[in-house]
Amino acid sequence: MASIITNVGALSALQTLRQTNKDMETTQSRISSGYRVETAADNAAYWSIATTMRSDRKALSTVEDALGLGAAKVDTAYTGLEAAIAVVDEIKSKITAASEPGVDKTKIDKELSQLKNQLASIAESASFSGENWLYNTATTGAGTKDIVASFNRAPDGGISLTTLKFDASASVLIDKYDASRGLLTRDWPVVQPNGTAGTTSVSYYLVNANSDVAATGSEIKLTTTTSADSLAGMLLAVETMLQRLTDSASTLGAITKRIDMQESFVASLTDVIDKGIGRLVDADMNEESTRLKALQTQQQLGIQALQIANTNAENILQLFRQ
Numbered sequence: 001m002a003s004i005i006t007n008v009g010a011l012s013a014l015q016t017l018r019q020t021n022k023d024m025e026t027t028q029s030r031i032s033s034g035y036r037v038e039t040a041a042d043n044a045a046y047w048s049i050a051t052t053m054r055s056d057r058k059a060l061s062t063v064e065d066a067l068g069l070g071a072a073k074v075d076t077a078y079t080g081l082e083a084a085i086a087v088v089d090e091i092k093s094k095i096t097a098a099s100e101p102g103v104d105k106t107k108i109d110k111e112l113s114q115l116k117n118q119l120a121s122i123a124e125s126a127s128f129s130g131e132n133w134l135y136n137t138a139t140t141g142a143g144t145k146d147i148v149a150s151f152n153r154a155p156d157g158g159i160s161l162t163t164l165k166f167d168a169s170a171s172v173l174i175d176k177y178d179a180s181r182g183l184l185t186r187d188w189p190v191v192q193p194n195g196t197a198g199t200t201s202v203s204y205y206l207v208n209a210n211s212d213v214a215a216t217g218s219e220i221k222l223t224t225t226t227s228a229d230s231l232a233g234m235l236l237a238v239e240t241m242l243q244r245l246t247d248s249a250s251t252l253g254a255i256t257k258r259i260d261m262q263e264s265f266v267a268s269l270t271d272v273i274d275k276g277i278g279r280l281v282d283a284d285m286n287e288e289s290t291r292l293k294a295l296q297t298q299q300q301l302g303i304q305a306l307q308i309a310n311t312n313a314e315n316i317l318q319l320f321r322q
Contacts (some may be wrong), residue, residue, distance in 0.1 A: 009309035017302035024295045030283040031292065037281040046280045057273050059151040063161075064266050069129065070147030070164065071259045074252055077133040077171055080126030081249040084119055084134070084173055084184075088245060091115050091206070091220075092238045098222055099231045109222035116207050119184055123173040133168040137176040142168035147255075149262050164262075166255055171248045179211035183248070187217035188240050192233030202230075204237035 030036055037043045037050065091112060098108045123135040136142050150162040175182035187203035194200040203217030220234045 010306060013302060013305040013309050017299065017306060020295055020298045020302050024292065024299060027288055027292045027295060030288050031285065034283055034285075035281050036283040050277050050281045053273055053277050056151065056153055057270060057277070059159075060266055060270050060273070063148055063151050064263065064270070066148035067259055067263050067266065070149075071256065071263070073128050073131055073133070073145070074147070074166070074256050074259065076126055076128040077168075078249060078252040078256060080122050080134045080173075081171060081245060081252065083122045085242065085245050085249060087115050087119050087122065088184075088206075088238060088242050092235065092242060095220070095222075095231060095235050095238060098226070099228060099235075105222040105224055105226055112221065119207055120174060120209070123184070133166075133171050134173045135176075136172050136174070136181065139177050141175075141178075141181055142172050144168065147259065149259075150266065164255060164258060166251070170251065173245075174207060174209045176209055176211055178213040179205065179209065179215040180213065182207075182209065182211075183241060183244055185209045185211060185215060187215045188237040189217075190233045190236040190240070192236065193229045195229070202233050204234055206238070206241060 029038070035042075037046045040047045094108050094111055094115070097103060098105050124132070126132055126134045131145075133142060133145065145166045145168050146163040147166070148161055149164045152160045152162060154160070169181065172182050173184045175185055179185040180187065184207040185205055187205050189201060189203045191199045192202050203215075204220050205215040205217050206220050208215075208219050220237065222231075
């Protein structure tokens with residue numbers, strides 16, 4: 001039935017055109033924003049997951065920064081220890097040279113004094129971002145240092161941080177409060193020869209830092225009357241010191257390797273998370289551009305269909321004019 005009050009064809013064409021325009025708005029929005037799921041209204045589940053993962057991604061970025069800061073602190077301490085090992089090794093050579101008959105021990109002691117000053121300089125300057133793991137002035141010990149290594153999210157939604165720990169008390173070279181806490185200021189007990197028949201227990205320390213709680217042993221220093229037995233005891237103390245310094249440097253080296261591995265893992269994990277978020281919410285630009293072309297064609301056809309439907313009604317009116 002043809003009617004001039006209710007144009008069924010025009011209404012149908014209009015409804016189709018409205019839906020086409022709506023689809024075009026959605027497609028144009030995806031193309032302009034780059035997102036298939038931009039708001040919770042687009043897909044609540046995917047939007048929620050993506051929002052949470054973006055937050056975790058930002059936390060991982062902070063972890064990367066923390067790892068970089070931790071690596072710098074460890075590298076600084078390791079560099080200081082490495083330099084200290086070289087100096088203590090030189091001190092060991094000087095004491096060995098002093099054991100030779102006819103050597104002027106006072107001149108060698110002057111060299112030892114300069115080497116000790118160098119050790120103090122190394123320990124005090126090995127500081128990064130206000131932290132020094134080789135030089136302690138606090139009444140408390142150096143304690144355990146934490147380096148943030150990872151951000152974790154449990155299946156139940158709980159979050160936690162993983163940290164790398166280093167006992168800095170094992171790397172302190174000089175302690176200004178308590179000499180017994182510094183590798184160079186503490187007493188090192190040794191059993192040295194006593195004449196030609198026996199041995200005696202003696203303690204030696206290398207650096208006198210004028211600590212509040214001082215060492216009770218003898219400082220490693222040379223005079224014209226320093227005996228061969230004392231030189232042997234000093235050599236044993238320096239050797240023990242050197243071994244402890246080497247152990248501490250080895251521990252720092254292992255932590256450095258662990259930090260490097262963790263930095264690589266966090267960087268890879270960050271890329272994977274970015275890729276996962278993209279798969280959930282990013283728009284496929286090839287698909288969207290193709291859809292836009294099709295919708296533009298549908299829009300043109302819809303407009304033409306609406307014009308044709310309205311033209312049919314005008315043709316009916318022409319019958320009454322005749």
